[in-house]
Amino acid sequence: MMMSNIVRTTTKMVSPFLVTYSIYIMLYGHLTPGGGFQAGVILAVSIILLMTAHGSKNLEEKVNETWFKMIENIMAISILIMVSIGLVFGAMFYNFLHRGTFGLPISGGMIPLFNIFVGLKVGAGFMVIYYALLRWF
Amino acid sequence: MTADNLKRLVALLLVLSLAYVLLPMEYSRSDDMVSYEHYVENWEEVGVSNLVMGVLADWRLYDSVIEAMIFFTGVLGSYLLLEDESK
């Protein structure tokens, strides 16, 4: 099942910008509005747009369901590992990294890392739900 | 006592114990220090310019991590529920 030529090409032209924008929201979540969850939703939407326009059968070799499951599990485990590393430095959930300068992209200790993990996890999770719904067709 | 009745008894006990803990708590608003005043005063402590992210990912990181785990459980549950049984 494939949509028409115009829809396919337009989604192709828009999707790199959407991916870049979601990575921007993910990395700059501690400076600007947004955060991990929103970035993950945009990331999932940019892939779902491509899949609905081109047909999920045609993209089977480029995106794979197993990858998304693996990414989601790895990210869930790494969030837990990251918050429990703080035990070594004093307390659970302790922000153990150097805080940096106020208002720069590299600052805030482990908050950007937390945003990245949550963003990838949410994006992969929505893709897994999408695949589960797709199985009924 | 059958298994169903046991489940109902456990649920009733859980609800009653929650009510015992939650109902006597003090819900009136205290005038001396409201939570957002504390957040705005100690903004520099976290070192990020987005205060919402500071609250979510530093002061209330416990909440956010459990929320991520809840999302994980939701994905897992919908994946198992929507499995196609014909295959």
Added chain:
Amino acid sequence: MSRIPLYLKERIEEVNKRALLDSFESQKLPRWEKTAITWFALMIFWMVVSASFHWQNILIGSIVTFIVSLLMYDMFTGDIQSSGNVVIKTLRILLLYIPQYIFIMAFRLLESNLKVMKHAIFLDINPGIVKIDSDLHSQTGLTILANSITLTPGTMTIDTVRKLDESKLYVHWIDVETMDRDKAGSMIKGDIEEWLKNIFW
């Protein structure tokens, strides 16, 4: 042509088609140039979105957009014509062609809005679907042509048919003035197609 036997005719057509396809394929850019153009465009997008000239920002942006352009190099540069130097071509596209296109399309959009206003008030419509030809053979060029036709006065693209040598557009025209295919084509497309031929094949 009548002296060529029938079984040879099909073979000759097939060979011609393949030669045409090869000539179209040879006009595409090599892979590293596609990646470079994608990186450049995404870097501009990153700078506009993040709105800061700090060195950390530029460093993070260049790394991120380089990874994205390695993964998605073929998304919007797949059909750009390869002719001349890459740097000169990119600069020319950015500084000459895109402002020209925006200038043309802004006035066409305003004109089309006023025309819809006139049609909505007086209801003097005479709709119909016509077919026009196009000289563009790439997907991206045809798509931008169809989207531009949708935004120009009184017309809307219903479907495109893209075969190897001939591409056609089915256009819903709110006020049909002529049935002739060439005349309708020149009236609907205007100078947008000439402009698009500069970039896409």
Added chain:
Amino acid sequence: MIEYVFLLLGVILMITGSIGVLRFPDVYTRLHASTKCDTGGAMSILIALTIVAEAPMLIKVKFLILAFLIAMINPMIAHAIARGAHKSGVEPEGIIDIYARDGF
């Protein structure tokens, strides 16, 4: 001063688009009204916002991204709706329909 002109133009175009959606006879002509007036009205309101916003130049350029995405995606959606309507058998009013005659 000039921003009020753009803002007023945008509002008038949006209202005209809604009038067109109500008055035109079938799906295709209504799509004409909705697509063009939506795109033009939204873009002119965005230009007015760009002039009004009290921000550095670099931040004002962000409005252009919205304009770019609207101009890219709006015609595509109109095309998808029109093609879907034709595929599911909505007959267009009018004098000629070459698309149905060619067997699509």
